[in-house]
Amino acid sequence: MKIVYPVTIVISFLYILYGLIQVYNGFVEWWLPWTGLEKIQLGVKLAGTYIPNSFPEPFSGIFLIVIGLVFLKATYLYFKRDEKYRGYLLVGWILAIMMLVLNVVVILADILDTYYPLLWGEEVEEGWTLAGDAWGIAPHLVIGVIASPIYFAVKDLIRELIPG
Amino acid sequence: MTPLGYLPECRSGVIIYIRGGRGLVRRLMDMGLTLGTLIHMIKSSGPGPILIEVRGSRIALGRGIAMKIFVKEV
Amino acid sequence: MATIRKFIKVALAGNPNVGKSVIFNNLTGSRQHVGNWPGKTVDKKEGFHRYKDKEIYIVDLPGTYSLTALSVEEVIAREYIIYEKPDVVINIVDASNLERNLYLTLQLMELGAKIVVALNKMDLAEKEGLIIDVDRLENELGIPIIPTVAPKKIGLDKLIKKTVEVAESHKYSGKIIRYPSEIEKYIRLLESIISETEIKRIYRVRWVAVKLLENDSDVIEKISKVEGGEKVLEKLSEIRRDIENKLGDPEILIADARYELIKDIISKTVKGVKKLTASDLIDHAILDKYLGIPIFLTILWWMFQFAFIGSAPFCDFLGDLFVYIGTSLEGLTGIPYIDYLLFGEYGIIQGLGAILSFVPLIMMLYFALALFEDSGYMSRAAFVMDRPMKKLGLSGRTIVPMIMGLGCNVPAIYATRIIPDERDRLVAILTNPLITCGARLVLFSAIAAAFFGPFAGDAVLSLYLLGYVMVFLVAIVLRNTILRGRPSPFVIEFPVYQKPSFKVAVVRMWDRGSLFFKKAGSVILIGLLVIGLLTITDASTFMFTDNPETSIISAIGRFFQPIFVPLGWDWRLIVAAIFGFVAKEIVLGASAMLYGVGEAEIADMMASMYDPIDIFGYLTFIQLYIPCIVTIAAIKQETGSWRWTIFAVVYGIILAYIVNWLVLIIGHGIFG
Numbered sequence: 001m002k003i004v005y006p007v008t009i010v011i012s013f014l015y016i017l018y019g020l021i022q023v024y025n026g027f028v029e030w031w032l033p034w035t036g037l038e039k040i041q042l043g044v045k046l047a048g049t050y051i052p053n054s055f056p057e058p059f060s061g062i063f064l065i066v067i068g069l070v071f072l073k074a075t076y077l078y079f080k081r082d083e084k085y086r087g088y089l090l091v092g093w094i095l096a097i098m099m100l101v102l103n104v105v106v107i108l109a110d111i112l113d114t115y116y117p118l119l120w121g122e123e124v125e126e127g128w129t130l131a132g133d134a135w136g137i138a139p140h141l142v143i144g145v146i147a148s149p150i151y152f153a154v155k156d157l158i159r160e161l162i163p164g
Numbered sequence: 165m166t167p168l169g170y171l172p173e174c175r176s177g178v179i180i181y182i183r184g185g186r187g188l189v190r191r192l193m194d195m196g197l198t199l200g201t202l203i204h205m206i207k208s209s210g211p212g213p214i215l216i217e218v219r220g221s222r223i224a225l226g227r228g229i230a231m232k233i234f235v236k237e238v
Numbered sequence: 239m240a241t242i243r244k245f246i247k248v249a250l251a252g253n254p255n256v257g258k259s260v261i262f263n264n265l266t267g268s269r270q271h272v273g274n275w276p277g278k279t280v281d282k283k284e285g286f287h288r289y290k291d292k293e294i295y296i297v298d299l300p301g302t303y304s305l306t307a308l309s310v311e312e313v314i315a316r317e318y319i320i321y322e323k324p325d326v327v328i329n330i331v332d333a334s335n336l337e338r339n340l341y342l343t344l345q346l347m348e349l350g351a352k353i354v355v356a357l358n359k360m361d362l363a364e365k366e367g368l369i370i371d372v373d374r375l376e377n378e379l380g381i382p383i384i385p386t387v388a389p390k391k392i393g394l395d396k397l398i399k400k401t402v403e404v405a406e407s408h409k410y411s412g413k414i415i416r417y418p419s420e421i422e423k424y425i426r427l428l429e430s431i432i433s434e435t436e437i438k439r440i441y442r443v444r445w446v447a448v449k450l451l452e453n454d455s456d457v458i459e460k461i462s463k464v465e466g467g468e469k470v471l472e473k474l475s476e477i478r479r480d481i482e483n484k485l486g487d488p489e490i491l492i493a494d495a496r497y498e499l500i501k502d503i504i505s506k507t508v509k510g511v512k513k514l515t516a517s518d519l520i521d522h523a524i525l526d527k528y529l530g531i532p533i534f535l536t537i538l539w540w541m542f543q544f545a546f547i548g549s550a551p552f553c554d555f556l557g558d559l560f561v562y563i564g565t566s567l568e569g570l571t572g573i574p575y576i577d578y579l580l581f582g583e584y585g586i587i588q589g590l591g592a593i594l595s596f597v598p599l600i601m602m603l604y605f606a607l608a609l610f611e612d613s614g615y616m617s618r619a620a621f622v623m624d625r626p627m628k629k630l631g632l633s634g635r636t637i638v639p640m641i642m643g644l645g646c647n648v649p650a651i652y653a654t655r656i657i658p659d660e661r662d663r664l665v666a667i668l669t670n671p672l673i674t675c676g677a678r679l680v681l682f683s684a685i686a687a688a689f690f691g692p693f694a695g696d697a698v699l700s701l702y703l704l705g706y707v708m709v710f711l712v713a714i715v716l717r718n719t720i721l722r723g724r725p726s727p728f729v730i731e732f733p734v735y736q737k738p739s740f741k742v743a744v745v746r747m748w749d750r751g752s753l754f755f756k757k758a759g760s761v762i763l764i765g766l767l768v769i770g771l772l773t774i775t776d777a778s779t780f781m782f783t784d785n786p787e788t789s790i791i792s793a794i795g796r797f798f799q800p801i802f803v804p805l806g807w808d809w810r811l812i813v814a815a816i817f818g819f820v821a822k823e824i825v826l827g828a829s830a831m832l833y834g835v836g837e838a839e840i841a842d843m844m845a846s847m848y849d850p851i852d853i854f855g856y857l858t859f860i861q862l863y864i865p866c867i868v869t870i871a872a873i874k875q876e877t878g879s880w881r882w883t884i885f886a887v888v889y890g891i892i893l894a895y896i897v898n899w900l901v902l903i904i905g906h907g908i909f910g
Contacts, residue, residue: 031696059539063532066529070523084519087516087523090520090523091524095533105547105548106543106547109551113554116555116558117558157516157520158737160515160517186489189489189490191308191729193493194341196337196497198490198497199490212621212622213621213624220338221338222521223729223730223732224728224730226728
């Protein structure tokens with residue numbers, strides 16, 4: 001699995017970086033609004049918003065950092081040639097996929113929430129837009145996609161966990 | 165003999181004595197921890213409960229209890 | 239319609255985590271019912287399975303490692319087998335954990351039940367490198383053994399077929415467990431004495447003999463009540479003394495003997511060595527010294543985001559739906575009294591809607607929780623959190639209800655069943671209402687936004703923290719005073735991790751969610767009716783009034799006003815708090831009605847009338863005082879006592895009053 005370590009280093013770096021950005025943005029938005037500090041966005045500008053959208057929420061940021069640390073430890077153990085790295089890799093992958101799914105659920109829920117009044121013929125004044133969404137396409141989705149190929153490195157372990 | 169709490173990770177020991185009231189001893193027996201049972205220490209680093217393997221299953225024990233179970237390392 | 243010729247009674251028994259529920263669900267499908275064992279707070283699951291022309295009634299006994307008298311689950315299991323006399327006991331055994339599982343099997347055999355073993359998780363055993371000689375095992379034990387893989391329904395047909403066969407045959411071929419001869423002779427001695435009494439009519443003699451030697455308190459008590467029992471017990475103490483002098487503690491001897499027997503059987507029937515499994519690897523990461531708790535918090539946060547945001551559209555939809563129903567039915571009956579009560583803006587229909595709009599949130603929470611339970615993660619979470627929790631006087635497992643309380647205290651209180659120690663459990667139940675539930679969050683957010691502007695988030699967060707701090711303080715106080723006791727020993731088994739089953743999670747979500755729904759619905763309906771009536775009835779004329787200021791409820795509010803003067807409340811806040819007693823969700827709507835404004839404007843209106851510090855104090859009172867009546871109903875049900883329920887209510891109000899008062903003193907002291 002020689003391909004593992006450069007990939008996990010990059011993934012871990014991305015999670016920690018965007019986690020820090022979210023924490024910073026969260027601080028600026030929630031607790032230091034009077035300082036007039038600007039929020040940071042690091043991404044591609046598309047459809048009126050950034051991809052990934054580092055929405056300001058410190059807790060979200062903290063947990064992204066945690067995932068980054070898990071991947072970091074996996075890399076560290078891999079270098080030490082300790083078999084246990086596979087466990088960390090698997091856990092990291094599972095958490096990454098969980099965050100990806102969460103982001104998708106959030107977007108779907110927001111869309112549903114905007115358009116359900118149509119069910120009884122009510123007008124929807126403001127439609128849903130990516131830019132208007134609280135989360136948008138956040139690091140959870142983007143880095144999650146980047147991390148998903150790790151599946152191939154942990155495939156055998158996953159198979160063990162599936163009953164039958 | 166040492167208390168189970170001091171058994172190093174990845175080492176095994178055989179239970180030679182359990183110090184405790186009826187209830188505790190019974191509870192442990194039901195889970196498979198009897199005198200003469202082989203225990204394999206999986207995780208005991210850091211504070212908090214320890215994780216052992218006994219009779220093929222994984223059991224977590226509070227450190228307090230772990231100190232009441234005495235083993236001989238093998 | 240086929241004639242049912244036979245009704246077969248079957249009980250499912252086995253260790254926890256062996257896949258018993260999956261088998262139960264597979265066999266009974268929708269023909270099942272979940273209730274309570276009478277007088278106990280343990281789930282009772284029963285259901286039916288049709289096999290050809292026979293109806294099989296199946297009871298899922300609580301999972302147990304043994305059949306001692308030490309836990310309520312074990313007593314339930316064995317009493318069912320002794321008194322209800324099922325035709326067959328299906329003992330579900332985890333093939334990957336054979337050694338420990340057989341301990342229960344031997345005890346079931348001693349009870350004299352007719353047993354069929356379902357050797358489950360055969361696939362897992364195989365993956366772990368174990369090879370089991372099933373035929374040889376059958377020979378050694380003398381009972382039928384059917385290999386199964388529950389999630390794939392493999393072996394279930396054969397299991398049922400064999401069960402029916404055994405039920406209808408009159409032979410029992412299970413081997414009698416023979417203990418080492420030194421102990422056997424005492425057992426035979428006891429047996430002969432017991433056979434001379436009436437005991438043999440009710441219980442199996444050999445089982446009684448063994449249990450008496452094991453000092454089983456429940457059996458001893460029951461024997462003492464039977465004719466001839468006293469004599470037996472006398473002889474028993476003689477025998478026990480004899481054994482202790484010559485051989486040692488009988489209890490330990492017997493347990494050891496069982497395990498020796500099992501070891502012998504295993505050596506003849508199981509080959510292979512367990513490899514380092516995926517589960518172990520995951521555990522090294524999950525239980526990592528530094529990352530363990532952060533991972534736990536991450537998963538927790540995930541569950542909440544998933545539940546709150548994922549359910550939001552459904553909650554909003556339900557809320558709007560009821561508003562729609564209410565407004566379109568307005569004026570339907572033409573009788574103002576009933577119209578207002580039922581369809582009015584703050585009437586029952588819309589009030590009910592406000593509360594039921596919570597159901598999707600609760601369902602989602604339960605769903606997420608069930609996923610993690612099924613995967614095996616929950617026991618690890620309790621393990622990881624045990625030490626920090628112990629420092630605060632709580633057991634590790636308390637973390638689950640403490641987290642669930644963030645959604646709703648009611649399911650959280652039901653969730654305290656996972657805490658084995660009674661005192662720990664009581665503390666968890668009594669402190670849970672202090673945790674800010676979703677309903678309070680809605681209320682706080684609205685008011686905070688109007689009063690505290692950019693600091694609204696901080697204000698709400700501080701209320702959350704206040705709740706948790708109070709939980710720990712109250713827990714410590716309780717644990718050192720009226721609920722004093724040693725913390726229960728932390729012993730928990732880690733099942734192997736597995737991909738959680740979507741189906742199982744949905745079933746559990748539906749079970750528990752609909753339970754909440756029914757409870758909440760009925761209790762709140764009554765509550766809404768009562769305060770609705772009080773609000774539209776004029777205090778002096780007892781006629782209908784649409785002016786709340788003259789209603790009975792405002793009279794009540796004014797009556798209590800003097801008590802709340804130190805807290806700076808006026809009668810309206812008192813009335814809102816009374817509404818909050820029924821359900822926190824309706825406080826906002828109720829306040830709006832009392833001020834005669836719409837719900838959208840109420841927060842701003844209050845901002846113009848009250849001092850921010852006073853309102854913050856009021857919010858701390860709402861945070862800590864008596865929970866809504868559904869919570870009270872849950873407390874009553876789970877503690878089984880009015881005493882504790884009343885205590886919960888009273889201490890809550892007192893605590894809330896004191897804290898509110900302190901906030902005012904400190905707040906005005908600093909800010910003037």
